[in-house]
Structures are given as C-alpha cells and as structure tokens.
Amino acid sequence: MHRVEPWKTSNARRMRNAPTEAEYKLWHGLSRIRPRFTRQLPIGAFFADLACRQAKLIVEVDGGQHGERIEEDAARTRILELAGWQVLRVWNGDVLSNVDGVVMLIVETLTARLGYQPDAIPSRAGRERNSRFG
Helix, strand or coil: CCCCCHHHHHHHHHHHCCCCHHHHHHHHHHCCEECCCEEEEEECCEEEEEEECCCCEEEEEECHHHHHCHHHHHHHHHHHHHCCCEEEEEEHHHHHHCHHHHHHHHHHHHHHHHCCCCEECCCCCCCCCCCCCC
C-alpha cells in the first residue's frame, strides 16, 4: 500500500522537474543544510514548495499571483499549522535578489524549531558551474 496516492506522487514529480527560477535557487542554497528539505512534498491536500520533515517547517516561494490569493493562502496556512507545521512564506523577488539572506532566515527558523543549529555539509566541486539558471 502506498503512503501517498500515486497521482500525488506523479504531480509532485512533475512540479519538481519544472521549478521556478526562485525555487531552484533557494533549493540550491538549502541543499547543504541538514536536516534535509524536500521539494514539492505532498502534505494532505497540498504540495509544499520546500519542506523539512524533521522540523515540520514549510517554505513557500510566492510569486506575484499570490498577491491575489491572500485569503486562499491564509486558509492553507491555517490548515497546515493545525497539522503542526510552521509555514514560512518568502517572495520570489527576495529569493532572486538575496538568496543568502533568505537561506539565513530559514536557518534561523530551523534553529528555533529544532532547538539546535542545523548542520551545513561542504559544497561539492562544480556545483556553481552546473546551475540550471546561471
């Protein structure tokens, strides 16, 4: 028996294979942090852009369309928080202009959730050179 319905797994895989530029840059910035983040994690009826299961922290990377979906996003956040998750929303523009600052904010939030400083693993050679979005 599957833990997640097959259609959710398929949809999550499709979204992981087509990240926005901001999602990709943030994922790249968080890839050295442990505990790990998962992209497009199905949680109930929703898909979290990035989620750390251990800390029960969701990071949503919001684009301009979210300015028109304030009530929907607030309802979604309430549902996820009732399930024990903390939802941290960041704007695409902030990620694109200051990814290091956004990563620091996420690490600070992780530290508060976990009660200890997350680990950083050494970067792999060639990582910057192989970036999909430059």
